[in-house]
Amino acid sequence: MGSSNSDDAGVYKITNDVAVVFTTDFFTPIVDDPYSFGAIAAANSLSDVYAMGGRAIASLNMAMLPSDSKFFPYIRQIMQGGIDKMKEAGVSVIGGHTVKDKEPKFGYAVLGLIHPDKILDNAKAKPGDALILTKKIGTGIVSTGIKAGMCSNAVIEELTSSMAALNKRASEIMLEIGVSTATDITGFGLIGHLSEVLNASKCQSRLYSSRVPYFDEAVRLAERDIAPGGTLGNLKIYNPIIEWSKGVTDSEQVMMNDAQTSGGLLIFVPQERKDKLVGALQKENILAAHIGDVLSENIKSDKKVFVEK
Template sequence: MTETTTPRLTSLSHGGGCGCKIAPDVLASLMRNALPASLFPDLLVGTQSSDDAAVYRLNDDQALIATTDFFMPIVDDPHDFGRIAATNALSDIYAMGGRPIMALALVGMPINVLPHDTIAAVLAGGASICQQAGIPIAGGHSIDSVEPIYGLAVMGLAHPDQIKRNDQAQAGDILILSKPLGVGILSAALKKNQLDDAGYQAMIGSTTRLNTPGTRLAQLPAVHALTDVTGFGLLGHTLEMCRGSGLSAELDYAALPWLAPARDLARTGIQTGASGRNWRACQSEITLDAGLPAEAQALLTDPQTSGGLLIACAPEAANEVLTLLRADGFGQASRIGRLGAGAPHIRVS
């Protein structure tokens, strides 16, 4: 009798997590001919900006937030894969300042390659995160796919006046990041069997932590802009905020929070292919000071799966924002820079 072996989830995909994203410059080109949002006056946020979710005004007191996010495996444990993908999808609702109310599952699986128990564990992982968020998975769609894919379409609600876009930052705002960076590098190390258990647990702990503070941050008038840091890396998503708001940014490299093994792994040359694509898409608007370590470019463009919130707030609100984040378990939340007047550009020193 021939013994069959279940393949590693990450071996079935050409990329993983938010590193699967199409490069931002290519995506912008593809979206160039999208239907103008001006045709729909109640569409408060659409494709005209590089924001996290669409927002449609239902009435004077309610706006519907809608988003879709799915990807290939970043880890081999199916339950963890489901948890990470669901947390990542829900993040877009929180990043707009909303409260999720319902999700639909998006499932593509190689049905004759993976055991059905493995696929069921992916779905159970996603359901466990939705239960934690207090929402149902009320349906969805599934296909037989060559590569394993899982994610959610999520709907949420917010007051129209409390939507936090990524293009409303102001000169002088402080930039705060809620989660540590380095997820892409850790996932690349995992695929190469070079990530120890402590590193894996650090990655899982970060990627399955819901960005729930976004809902409360939206109620603070001094919080001017919100986004989450995902597939385009810290530089890519900060630059989206700068472009949308018409501002420049200064980032303090020494203040950036990291998942424990990320910098050491980066020094050995471990990185994702998406890091290079991210750098090519933004390099003309980035200045890296000469004193930064050699691995800084790879770390700053590292794609984050289920990353943290990037918050632009008035200086006098920075301590309140940090207190709120840390009280909710985001112990590595940090001030990482400042926004200023000038053409969209980021300087990292």
């Protein structure tokens, strides 16, 4: 399985019972604390494997770091944050590669395992599926606010905690319940990653902006027109496939296209299993917001996503 359907990771079949899942991701610091940066980078890199329904087993770090000796203590903290998060996930760090770079960048290549018949790829969404989101939206907007000095320490802590949280248990629960498919919400935003699944599955969906869980700070900042370039780029790219109802505000439109870092899983689950999935996630203190549904029948329209208040 390659890139034809914009899936979260590549999959290579080894035997009739075993396939390997490959993914990689790295980025510049999203928070100031180096340890947290390493932990977030690890959680983000693992997420693609979890979204595919796989079990991550090994990783290689990718580090692009300044060679100035003054930066060396931060390197140790970044690496340790990543190692500890991988350990929490039960994933071995078996090596990596480091190059000199003026601006630090860090992440991982991750290897996972999956049964070839149980891959949750983008082409498996079904008409009528409920859409369940497992983390709040708004990391890009809030991160921009933090860089501008507009956010409190409490906001920074909430954001950091969310981005560093693994999607591992949410993935395990969705596999136990039985779902159609899933994707993780990252750089293309909620609308962008949803549209990738809808395109591959030849479906349309209806979302409810009032059901989407946003960081409170993201709402405040978006209403003040604070948003990163990637978010505004997403809005421009995906707007042609969206039909917004009159009640959806401009700030909600921006937030639903916000470029996320280490966002949650968007799970496509049959309606008859929705309540069981939501209950199981909430029992383990995992957010489980029913934000919309795949349409039971496609509407004659070039739009993919219909957003109501």
